[in-house]
Amino acid sequence: MATREHETRLRAASLRVTRPRVAVLAALQERPHVDTETVIEMVRTELGAVSHQAVYDVLRVLSDAGLVRRIQPAGAVARYETRVGDNHHHVVCRSCGAITDVDCAVGSAPCLTASQDHGFVVDEAEVVYWGTCSDCATARPHE
Amino acid sequence: MATREHETRLRAASLRVTRPRVAVLAALQERPHVDTETVIEMVRTELGAVSHQAVYDVLRVLSDAGLVRRIQPAGAVARYETRVGDNHHHVVCRSCGAITDVDCAVGSAPCLTASQDHGFVVDEAEVVYWGTCSDCATARPHE
C-alpha cells in the first residue's frame, strides 16, 4: 500500500529510504498504538529477517524526525503512532491497555496553558485519560 | 518530624506501622518526586540497613493504599509523591528531568472530560506539561 507516500515523507525529512523504514511506517499506519515488539513482528512478516535493533533504530530516527510519535503511558512499554502534529490525546484502558485517540478538548493547542509554569518554558501538554474500555467494562463490571 | 502524622495515616489505611513505612513517607514528604533509588538512600540514612526489597514493597503497598502516588513520565523511572487526591499535574523538564507540581488549570476535577470517550469510562485525566526548566534554559539557551 501507499509505499510511495512513505518514501515521500522520508525524503521530505531528509532521511534515506530503506525497506525497514518504509515497513515501519506502513505497520504504524495500519495499526496505530502498537508496541515495539509488534512492530518488529509486522516488519518481519513484510520483509523477512530484520534485526530488532534495526527496528529500534528506525523508531528512534522517525521519532526524532517527527514522522512518528512515541507514547508511553505509565507502567506500559513504548508505543508509536503516525498521527503527528495535531495535538491529540489518548484514552487508555487500565485493564487491557487499549489506547484510543481523543481530539483535544479545548480547541487547537489548548491544554498548552498551565495554571502556573514555575519558570518552565512549556512546549507540550500531554493528556492521558485513564479508564475502562467498553469491552473490559462489560466483561467484569465491578473491577 | 511529623512521625505521628505518618503513623496516623498508615493506621487510617489499615496498614501496620513499621519503621520503613514511616521512613518512606517522611522521605517523600521531604523531597517529592524522587525515584526509588533515592528513596532507598534516604531511608537508609534514616534507619541504617534496609533492603531494597523492603522499599519496593513499601512503595507498592503505599501506592495501592492511595497514600502515595506513583508518577512515571515517558522515558523516566518511577517517581513518587505524597500529595494525593487533589488532581494536580506536573511540569517536567525535558533536559534534566526536574518535576514540579501544577494545580489543575480548569477548576477542581476539570480535565476529567474528554471530548469523545469512545465508550470508555474515564476516571482520571493525567496531564504532563513538557518543557524546559529555568535552570536548563539559562544553562544552554538554544537547545
Next chain:
DNA sequence: GGGTTTTTCTGGAACGAATCAAGTAAAGCC
C-alpha cells in the same frame, strides 16, 4: 506477656525493554 499474623531480611535469580559496540551492507551522490 503470649501467640498469631504480617512484614522485613538475605541474597539471590530472573525479567523484559532498551542500549552499546564493532563489523558488514546498502543508499545515494558524483
Next chain:
DNA sequence: GGCTTTACTTGATTCGTTCCAGAAAAACCC
C-alpha cells in the same frame, strides 16, 4: 560504476524492577 556516508546485523550488556524462598523480626490482638 565507484565512493562516501549512513543504515543494518550480530551479540552482548545495562538498567529498573520483580520474583523467590526460608528465616527472623516486629506489630498488633488478647
